[in-house]
Amino acid sequence: MAQPAHTIRFGLIKASIWQNHTRVGDRHSVTIVRLYKNGDTWKESLRFGRDDLPLVCKVSDLAHSWIFEHSQEERAANSPVA
Template sequence: MPKQKQQPVHEIRLGAVKAAIWENETSVGVRHNVTVSRLYKEGEEWRNTDSFGRDDLPLVAKVVDQAHSWIFESGTSG
C-alpha cells in the first residue's frame, strides 16, 4: 500500500504568500515546523517558490506571526 503524503495541519495564506504548519510526533511529544512559500502562475499552471521579493516581505512576516500564534494557541510544543 503506498504511503500517503503528509498534509499540513493548518495553512495561513495572505495574498500569494502561504505558511504551512506541519505536525511531527517526536519522542518528547508533538512538534511543529513551518514552511513558507509564494504562489505564482506560470502559463496556466500554479507553482510555488521559497523566494520572496521586497514587496512580499511584509506578508511573510504576517503569515509567520500568525503561524506562531496558531501553534502557541494549539496548546502543543513548538
C-alpha cells in the same frame, strides 16, 4: 503525501504548519512559499520580493500564534488533573 496541520494564506504568500509526532510530544515546523502561475500551472517559490516581505512577516506571526495556542491545548489535555 502528508498534509499540513494548518495553512495560512495572505495573497500569494502561504505558510504551511507541519505537525511532527515525537516520543516527547508533538513538534511543529513551518514552510513559507510564494505562489505564482506559470501558464496554467500554479507553482511555489522560496524567493520573496520587497513587497512580499510584509506578508511573510504576517503569516509568520500567525503561524507562531497558531502553534503556541495548539501547544498550550496539547499540554492542558496531557497534564494530570489534580
